[in-house]
Amino acid sequence: MKSISTLSLVSRLLKYGWKYKLLIAVAIAIMTVLAAIDRGRTILIKPILDEIPKTGDLEKLKDYALIALGLSIPLFIFKYAKEYLTSYLIQHIIVDIRNKVCEQIVNLPMRFFHSRRYGDIISRTTNDVNTMQPAFSFFFDDAIFQPLLMVAAIGLMFYVNWKLGLIVTLLYPIYLIPTVMLAKKLRKARRKSLEKLGDVTETMMQIYSGIRIVKAFNMENDEVDEYKTRNKSFLKKLMAAMRKKALSESLVELFIGLAAGVLMFISGWLIVKGEISAGGIVLFALALGMIYASVRTITVSYNKMQDAAAGCERVFELLDMHTTYSQEDGTVELSHIKGGVEYRNVSFAYDTQPVLQNVNLKAVPGEVIAIVGRSGAGKSTLLDLLCRFYDVVDGEILLDGIETRQLKRSSLLANIAIVSQEVFLFNTTIAENIRYGRRDATKDEIIAAAKTANIHDFIMTLEKGYDAIVGERGAKLSGGQRQKISIARAVLRNPSILILDEATSQLDTESEKQVQAALNNLMGLDTLTNSRKGRITFVIAHRLSTVINADRIIVLENGRIVETGRHADLLEHGGVYAGLYKTQVIT
Known part of the structure; x- marks a missing residue:
């Protein structure tokens, strides 16, 4: 699976949020006000420590306390609004993606399901979609709010001393570069673990769906061992990703330690020179702690986003696949079939091995056509092409003289009904x-x-x-x-x-x-007259006794029509059909 760049990933994720652009704008405004109030109120520390001890003005102290208390009310309101709006936004986007994935899957061509494991499909639609949530949480919450908090905290540092504020601003890129490099490796490792999780899901699905056979052959322990093996392989890949995640998140401690050491020395030097007051140093320390908290939060969130990026890639790969009729749906409406069905020189292959070769067949309303042959002869495929589950490789299929690819899919299938051996209710x-x-x-x-x-x-x-x-x-x-x-x-x-x-x-x-x-x-x-109404009926049968009364029996062998006729005529002919029938009668 091809990996997508971080820029492309950001573009795809933001595209899903564009539908809620007004809500995003409101959320950003709320976050900005919240960050300003939350960080701005700490500015009261400096005058409290620098002025009150000198003047002993308790009234002023009381005023500062009331201001701090009063700010808690808008903080509560804006905090609640921010949390609710971001959660509303993220959950609605996730639901939109789930709906899109469901719509995409049901419209994918049958070839997709022919070549894919159901466990992998289920894993993408459940596990991978769920893993996308941290990515949206990062882009629509932490990637906006935490930088706002950091800017506000750095503003406090500049307020205390511009030199300290400038140093902190210059130190941050030193931490950013290795974090981004590790994040790329984390995404690659996480993608591999998700692929293994698909194997685990596939194994569990097989055990559950085939539990009767598992028990009948006393294979419970073998299946559990197989599941454990797949789970162990998944765990190995997962832990490789977790090691990179742990290293990335630990870097923040190294960075903060480095920054703290540099800043302690410089702030001490500034105190000695009289360029910063006691209140200023306390406010600076608080601002540094705020930056530390924001850096740590955004680092954890960024790593979760990279962790989720692997799931995003797998979901986007699914969404980017061409659907069955997105570009190939016809325009002609078919109300009711009157002229019949015709196969003209039809050939088909699933991969490279031919399944049907140069098939020619006509059926008119009122006819019952039986399709018989050995397993793998192409019987079901022949009629799957009529439904456009697959398109022919060569030749064409016509209904009332109109090629099926020219017909609107909805009108084509409205004229067809299928009763199969594997009934799905x-x-x-x-x-x-x-x-x-x-x-x-x-x-x-x-x-x-x-x-x-x-x-x-x-x-x-x-x-x-x-x-x-x-x-x-x-x-x-x-x-x-x-x-x-x-x-x-x-x-x-x-149906027709x-x-x-x-x-x-x-x-x-x-x-x-x-x-x-x-x-x-x-x-x-009509069982009395043995006559039939104006419906074309195709009967695929292995049990030949069920097609004796068919108007015509088509015998397929290696993807080709080798015999055509009624039951009695084919028996008299002594060909493939007669051989199959005698084998069943003797059996």
Whole structure:
């Protein structure tokens, strides 16, 4: 991953704050007043120590005390306003980034998910976004407020003695240079530790998602050992970063010690010469302590910002990726498919290895087209291209004579519904899972879809009916019930093109019969006349007994169409399909 410069990082971070520029301006004004009051009130020390002991004027002492007490009220008000406004600003920016990351991820091309580990994606969207907060805290709080406090404190020093103020001003760059150099190394080390944290997250996700298999093979200890190994690797990288962070923050002690020694000698020399009073030296010492506190605070904050910079880089890398249709979305609206689907000399590869080669295929409304072949033949990929999950490498796919890349993505997908073997249900109500097929559907339409999918009667046996929560990924339902809900979702969409991707492959015989009946309803199949309505249905099947009645069976072998025909004709031909079918029958 390419590292970005500190200047570019600052520019990117400030860009997110620009939306709140008025709030930032108000916060800066509040910080300026707060710094002036907070540091300015200490100026009362000098006359109290220099004048009161000589004059014994207790009334004047009382006045000074009342002034100091009175300043505490605006200090409280401005301090509260500063803390609330900066927190409001920072948290709103973080929420904006989370929203942006979510929007970006769901619009990234399928190729991204094909090549990335989910653990790394989750780590970037959670861990890395969370680590960005110190960076914003630095830029919109400490990087503004602490320098203001330092300027005010240096102003006090100039008020006491201009020579001391000038020396402090010249000494600060001596500390600044090594701190900046160490910060660059800290960012690099932290970036490596975050990459290792992604590995830790990936391992944990695999253990949790595959816990049934882990337990079935008695691999609990092995998985824990693997997790510990990944965690140890992360800790090693993290501690390398922490060593650099500790060294950077310790430099402030060395700097303050050096500055204090120089200033003590010079201030003592000035006292001897009578150029500074006792009150002046006390005020100077207080101002020096204030600078020390500000230097230490800004150093810690700066190191946290550099620590966060690694997470910022990983988040920005994600945000800079081209989304699926940001530049390639078409302009043509497709209301309803009437002319059919055509593949013309379509070829495709995920990387360099061809998956589909020179595929030519036509389908018209009312047809059921079965796509069969061995595992890895390219069956699912063929239809993924139709949905534009990926774009073809060569050739073109046309709907009603219009190339899919010319169509608006929303109108293309509005005409397609998918029922796959891996049913995904959201952890919400049954009604909401069905409504996912069409967000504006009414309750009556949802019920009608459930009836078509043969799941309504079951739903009504539940205590909360359509408001019952299905659990994570539909864990509270059986495989057949989950599949019927996904069919109801497709029914509600009322698509021109229906894609059934091994929709019954993971069901037992009884569930398969029930789901197949629901699929017949979805396909618009009249079981008495064996006729179909005007919907194009593509059926991807491994179990060939489920596609016997298809209008056409397309046989894929190594990414090419090697046979086409009806079931009986292909058996008679004695080719690849006949071999696959006989193997399954014998088995």
